[in-house]
Amino acid sequence: MMGLTAEQLRVSLDALAQQEPGFAAGLARHGYPDPRIRERGHVTMLRTIVGQQVSVASAAAIWRRLEEAVGADIVPAALAAASDEELRGVGLSRQKMGYIRSLGELVASGEVDFAQLPADDEEAIALLTKIKGIGRWSAEIYLLFAEGRTDIWPAGDLVVQIEVGELLGHEARPSEKRVRELAEAWRPHRGAAAIFAWHHYGARLAVARATGKGGEKLPL
Incomplete structure (x- = not known):
């Protein structure tokens, strides 16, 4: 297995939090994500x-x-x-x-x-x-x-787009092209940013459901 470890995620996300106030606020709200690791092959x-x-x-x-x-x-x-x-x-x-x-x-x-x-x-x-x-x-x-490549950036992922907009305070979901542009400054930590986006989305949705406020019905 070679996915990003918990320590790697923490180091990358701490670096992003110093750079982007939105990441710092997101970490304060919902904490660090668990690693997402798969077998290589x-x-x-x-x-x-x-x-x-x-x-x-x-x-x-x-x-x-x-x-x-x-x-x-x-x-x-x-x-x-x-x-x-x-x-x-x-x-x-x-x-x-x-x-x-x-x-x-x-x-x-x-x-x-x-x-x-x-x-x-x-x-x-x-x-x-x-x-x-x-x-x-x-x-x-x-x-x-599976490989833990630190700078993979799945900008075409709908949840990544939604959460980049949410974390950066955009009124509407940014396009794939815009998400790629925004994340250029996050190299070489974009893999951790993607994992955090999925984590942040799941946490937001869980809070919305727990408080009876609904939330987006989108797959993780």
């Missing part, structure tokens, strides 16, 4: 594909059946070679079958090596998005949670 990316557009319970059930079909170690070559019948039997759509085979083929061939992704973040994102079904957001989340 193709299995984590496979879980991302399996979990797309299904409930947590459904994803868990599909995962159990997938392990039974191709083996608990989830070897990339086995994913690439799995038949339609096998993959359909575990509950996967035809679209996700293609995604899973793409992942298996690219890893088995060595074209995508999760142990040696490019050091440059944009190059790593470009490589990961060669996997069918993996867009920029999924690639960014992998690099942030």
Whole structure:
């Protein structure tokens, strides 16, 4: 595992708080976020594909059946070679079958090596998005949670946009382009800023619900 640790988050967020009063106020209100750490490797990316557009319970059930079909170690070559019948039997759509085979083929061939992704973040994102079904957001989340890359900035994430606007006192949610511009000054701590944005959103929503004031109905 290589995600950002609690200590790394604290150091980065303290640096951001010194720079941006909005972060300082947000930390005072809701404290530091817990680390979001995932295992490094193709299995984590496979879980991302399996979990797309299904409930947590459904994803868990599909995962159990997938392990039974191709083996608990989830070897990339086995994913690439799995038949339609096998993959359909575990509950996967035809679209996700293609995604899973793409992942298996690219890893088995060595074209995508999760142990040696490019050091440059944009190059790593470009490589990961060669996997069918993996867009920029999924690639960014992998690099942030599984590799702990400190300056990953998923500016296209709706909650990140909402919370940047909230923390900086904007009247309306800033656009993805504006969020990227605003965060340039936060390098190299943008990964921690994103994790804090999700944490701050969740805390705000919890307070709103507890006080009967509702709150945005947006997914974390």
